[in-house]
Amino acid sequence: MLTRNRLLAGTAALVALSLVGPAAAQAPIKIGELNSYKVFPAFLEPYKKGIELAVEEVNAAGGVLGRKIEVVSRDDNGNPGDAVRVAEELLSREGASFLIGTFPSNVGLAVADFAKQRKVLFIAAEPLTDKIVWDQGNAYTFRLRTSTYMQTAMLIPDAVKLNKKRWAIVYPNYEYGQSATAAFKKLLKEKQPDVEFVAEQAPPLGKIDAGAVAQALADAKPDAIFSSLFGPDLAKFVREGQTRGLFKGVEVFNLLAGEPEYLDPLKEESPDGWYVTGYPWSELKTPEHTKFLNAYQAKFKDYPRLGSVVGYATVMSAVEAIKKAGSLDQEKLVAAMKGLTLITPFGMVEYRAIDHQSTMGAYVGQIGVKDGKGYMKNWRFVDGKDALPSDADVQKMRPKN
């Protein structure tokens, strides 16, 4: 019942609120986020949840610069042309302060180039392409995720230790697969000059003829296989290879295959003993990860995928940058991003001043099967800063200015 007392109390509370929080009453800081939600939903739905969690935590702690934050998300349709348009919409119509997000390499690079032209900070969340910080790097673009080169480099020590002579390679035929293959060949050859690459298969992304590919690789009689397949291609390759006995006595290395997004669908068929990069979420015991895990599970009643960590850490990076810059001025934000350090669920990362790459690490280990599910065993964490080329090499690759 609405009594006079309650009415009075309510009014009083409202008045009090308006007095207490002049900061809260201010418009929130808008961060523009774009991604290919409908093209890569398996990765990006958890990613979106990671973003939501980060926003909630930041705002519960009072926001940044005394204002709440708001992440405005758009779908870029996986198309660079659309991405540039929605990026512009986020900036000019929504009044976003700067940009974060993107998944495929070509979209990431297009938005990076747009950011340079528009002189706006862009924190690329997921694109793995090495070019975004090296060959095509620019002053306004920073990248969070452990890149193709870094993840490949993390697998090299294990590959060298096994000392296999004959390697076969399979990769999805586009930028990510191509650069993973190139990096792997180069790095392995440096450490093990007598290595031989006996077969190379480049099926189109999402359309692998797994039986024929497995057969062609088996015909080359390799001692080991390096693969950068993921998603449906990976699942098909695993099944055909197992049925056809391709993996018997052959060591397999597969980038990304330990990420829950791609490992979980394989269930009881998860290939035992494969060397992978990934995210053993259930086994991490660091305080920063436990905190993240508990909050995530409490909010979504689901376990986090790697995408969740990426989404969460991207927003946190943006917030820390604002905090450090103390303003929303682009040049100040960019200056703040250089050398910015923050704690992510994967521990401390730093956005390197030299090439704007974060030192976010990854987990390297082997796939095991337990209770009809795949998991990562014998894993270790590799810090991103230990998987990067020398500063001199980086400077050679990155354009001056």
Added chain:
Amino acid sequence: MTLASILIQLLNGLAAAASLFLVSAGLSLIFGVTRIVNFAHGSLYMLGLYGAYSLIQFFGRTPLGFWGAVVLAALAVGLVGILIEVLVLRRIYRAPELFQLLATFAVVLVIKDIALFTWGAEDLVGPRAPGLSMAVEIMGRRIPAYDLLLIAIGPVVLGLLWLLLTRTRWGALVRAATQDREMVGALGVDQAKLFTSVFFVGSVLAGLGGALQIPREPANLELDLAVIADAFVVTVVGGLGSIGGAFLAAIIIGVAKAFCIGIGTVTWFGVEISFSKLTLVVEFLIMALVLVVRPYGLLGKPQAAQRAAEPAPRLQVPSWTFALVWLALLALVPLAADRYTTILLTDIVCFALFAVSLHFIMGPAGMVSFGHAAYFGIGAYAAGLLLKRFGLPMEAALLLAPAIAGLFAIVYGWFCVRLSGVYLAMLTLAFAQISWSVVFQWDSVTGGSNGVFGVWPSAWLADKTAYYYLALVLCGAGILFLWRVLFSPFGYALRAGRDSPLRAEAIGIDLRGFQWAAFVLVGALAGLAGAVYAFSKGSISPSSISIAQSTDGLIMVLLGGVETLTGPVVGAAIFTWLRDAVARNTEFWRAVMGGVILLIVLLFPQGLVGGLKALVARWREQRA
């Protein structure tokens, strides 16, 4: 390759061909009878996979559970096919040719979001077939037993279809309708029932093709579009309406792919050639080759002339005042609206020229193109590469780009004008895909899958408003020019050729020459649209040549109305605006987009502009 590996790759190819054949046979059947280019056929295949996955979960992994699930899933997909036919397509059979494509495109969007909503985003790896999970050893190689079963299923289904088509009354009706559906109708056969039943059978085949893949392919949301292009290729290579042809084509393409993979990388005369990378485009190369040599596919026959229910309506000469008023209004927009409106309008203006150039070739010139993005993309790349690699000033690159797109149109067009109907359309698609794959692979020149960056306009055009005016002037001039050409003797000759090729040639029109010239003209102008688009974005990626871009063009033209001049412009504007507005506000924006298009399709079977014109005409009649 050793003999053993050749044999095994042959078996791999045959196994891959089985499902491809089932899907394509269904597509061929549906097209043969209803003349509908069913874009949603791949979605039906995808539903077959998802359905089988869920049913196996429900029935359990026993042989009975597995096969029961496969059959039930196929039948359930057949029911979905009936739903699509009865609820949507039946209402628009009288619409202009190809309009049904628009409806099936909308269905694709809706089904994709329904699948996402029902089954979630994660890939679903189905179980192996109970009792067939092992491998069989052949010449020291292990091949999955299930693959051998698939190899057997193909000919069995072919045989059953053959019996159904040649030994039953229904089959006789289907064959008759494939040859001459008006005659079948005139003889008193209930067309509605026949069409529905054909849709059911075709959909069951698609569903079965999908469900049978469950041990080989995880159910995922990309399957629909991955399959549809292959199915079209198989159907056309085999010859439309020919089930035997589809079987043959599926085998050729399946085996060719397997051998490309089997051969792998070889070195000839010191040049390394990766046949494995060729799998990206091999089916389109085969299609181009087959169509150039055999214009009706391997086992197809020349299409019987369709008697158009009504001749295409007269084109109304666009009034100059009308066009100028619009141009003036558009020129005033930047003064009143915000920055983003200008940017969105720049997109719309580019797509409008793209759509008008497509409309020119598919409407008045009567040559449908499924690969129009080839010229848009080549124009964009030409502009970008001239600027970045040859160091030309931006203005020169912008003006030279259409010429280069035109050069490609000279080559592609020469082959295309030798064909007609859907075969022509598919050859244009083949050329577009071949161009796309070259751009996608040629890292050192085109930047490969990433594309070209830093394609920004000169300083005086850097301002978005200035660039908008440039786009408006160039694209507006292109559109007006194309409209003007339609009312020149050249344009009349083209329309004569569309309406009656025989008579047109009899009165001395060199039809092929004219059509070729039309190809080059629209190619160059689509190239202009692409170049203007490229500079507005600052980057170009292979997606500007992709099937998706070509499809967008078709949707714009059909949405606006293929029988009007202004339709494509309105279509381009509505489609671009819709995508911008819908994608912003909803999570399931694809379904909403599909729903809106379906609504337009059902309310305005002549397209938006065509429908509005009909409404105005009726209103005037009532007043008179």
